Amino acid sequence: QARWERGWVVRVLPTARVSFRRLHFAFGDPKKIRQVLPFELESELLDGVEHHAYDIEIVRQPDGSADVLVYLVEQEELRAISALLEEHQLSLQRATFSAQLLVQSQALPAGRHFCVYLGSDEAFVACTLEGRLQALSSLAPHPGQLLGEPQALGPGSPYDQLQALFRAGAEDEARAALRERLH
Numbered sequence: 001q002a003r004w005e006r007g008w009v010v011r012v013l014p015t016a017r018v019s020f021r022r023l024h025f026a027f028g029d030p031k032k033i034r035q036v037l038p039f040e041l042e043s044e045l046l047d048g049v050e051h052h053a054y055d056i057e058i059v060r061q062p063d064g065s066a067d068v069l070v071y072l073v074e075q076e077e078l079r080a081i082s083a084l085l086e087e088h089q090l091s092l093q094r095a096t097f098s099a100q101l102l103v104q105s106q107a108l109p110a111g112r113h114f115c116v117y118l119g120s121d122e123a124f125v126a127c128t129l130e131g132r133l134q135a136l137s138s139l140a141p142h143p144g145q146l147l148g149e150p151q152a153l154g155p156g157s158p159y160d161q162l163q164a165l166f167r168a169g170a171e172d173e174a175r176a177a178l179r180e181r182l183h
Contacts, residue, residue, distance in 0.1 A: 008093035011081050015099040015117075015124045016138040019045075019052075019072040028066035030058055041070065053078050053095070059132060069133060071097070099126045099136055106131075 021044050025033055037056065041049045057069040073095065082092050102115050108131055115126040123139035 006089045007091070009085055009090045010093055011078075011095045012101060013073060013077065013095060013097040014122045015097050015126075015136065016122060017073060017077060018097040018099075020133065020136045021070040021072065022134070023068045023070060025066050025068060026064075028058070028060045028064055033058060033066060033068055037068065037070070041072075045072075051075055057132065071100070073097075098122065099124050100133065102126065103128055103131070103133055 021041070023037075023040055023044075025036075027033070033056075038049050041052075041054070045052065051074060052072040053075055054070055054072045056071070059067045059069065061067065078092070078095060081095075085092055098117065098119075099115070102117055103126055106113075106115065108128060110130060112134075113128045115128060117124050117126075118139075125137050125139070126133055127135040
């Protein structure tokens with residue numbers, strides 16, 4: 001029902017919906033890399049490349065080779081949001097994901113770093129080298145999903161609930177089972 005101005009939209013996907021691949025090529029020519037990349041991805045993916053939209057970042061190496069960082073998302077994910085945007089006369093300009101935005105928003109000094117995000121909707125760890133993603137791991141299940149069970153134990157903050165959970169005696173089987181899951 002909102003009246004949105006016509007314009008461009010950037011869609012930020014949850015990190016867990018994006019697949020990350022790092023490929024190495026003996027050559028660094030971007031045109032050649034783009035030509036052979038679909039064939040290389042075929043051996044990396046369980047379903048075909050045609051089921052994915054992808055973006056790449058080419059990192060040239062001093063020896064003339066290149067590492068290619070590939071970010072993949074299922075085509076259906078983008079089709080669904082594009083259809084919704086078209087209903088509101090908006091155009092999808094760019095799709096990215098939360099880990100990439102976190103890394104890009106940081107002015108990290110040279111070297112290797114770990115960026116950890118723990119939000120209400122997702123959690124992940126991103127490893128960067130010289131400001132570029134090198135590895136990415138989504139934390140599943142999200143730690144917040146585990147807090148629903150302690151909340152059922154009684155009122156109080158999540159911290160209070162966890163403290164009560166770990167102070168509970170061994171005779172309480174439900175709490176003992178939950179403690180095991182949280183360890």
